[in-house]
Amino acid sequence: MPEWLGLAGQRVLVAGGAGTLGAALVDGFLAAGAEVGVTDLSDSALAALDSRVSVRVAADLSQAPAARQAVGDVRERLGGLDVFVHCVGINDRRSIEQYSADDWDRIISVNLTSAFHTATEAVVGMKAQGHGRIIFFSSVAGRSGHKLHGPYAATKGAINQLMRVIAHENAEHGVTANAVAPGYMDTTLTRQYLSDHPEKREALVALIPAGRFGQLEEVVDPVLFLSSPRASFITGQVLYIDGGRTIV
Ligand SMILES: NC(=O)c1ccc[n+]([C@@H]2O[C@H](COP(=O)([O-])OP(=O)(O)OC[C@H]3O[C@@H](n4cnc5c(N)ncnc54)[C@H](O)[C@@H]3O)[C@@H](O)[C@H]2O)c1
Structure with missing residues (x-):
């Protein structure tokens, strides 16, 4: 990992760090010499993480008090927070009339309510210390009107806007906020979706100018850069990492 990124010794919290993208990010931050804390839903998922992860907090981040408490706990145990990454998310593909009120509430609370409360709690300390990096996981679905993504797309579009407001309110305090928007990974x-619908993979690949799905490291490296002191003048941006999916 290039030293010029300057992530060595940075105190990083990855919410959703036990997931697929999250765990790859945790490995990336550890390789860059950062001190890493993770909060995620279950103790068993957290236990499987690299032994160098210094703080692990199990919490249902869709619940406001638990989300705020988890970020506060990790910050206290790391002795501060320089980087916060929100990498929590669920999806459930149906046409909009097939979602119940409970389905809607569940997706909104896991994807969006968790983003609001965790990032807000993280910003408090960053603002006080005069520096910080916030990265959200958006999606190409936050921009394009893909079918069967109603509540998910709504949360990702909302995360983009939440990110822009956080970026605006905190730019003068040295805190940047950005989002990455992966395409098909x-x-x-x-x-699960692709194994249930094998014909879909080929159809989706046909929509990507690069002609393939994205690899984990192709998301991890840009997130490390945006989290680093090198990205000090980039704020309020959504970075599409999608092999060109959103340009066609
Ligand atoms: N996989 C893709 O193709 C893709 C594309 C675009 C965007 N994204 C976004 O990237 C992020 C990570 O996705 P992933 O593919 O790694 O998915 P994943 O399912 O592997 O990881 C999601 C993580 O969120 C955690 N989580 C879910 N509900 C939670 C809750 N209530 N409280 C705490 N943690 C909870 C899960 O335990 C899991 O560790 C998500 O925001 C997703 O929307 C993924």
């Missing part, structure tokens, strides 16, 4: 979130 081969992860837990998509694997």
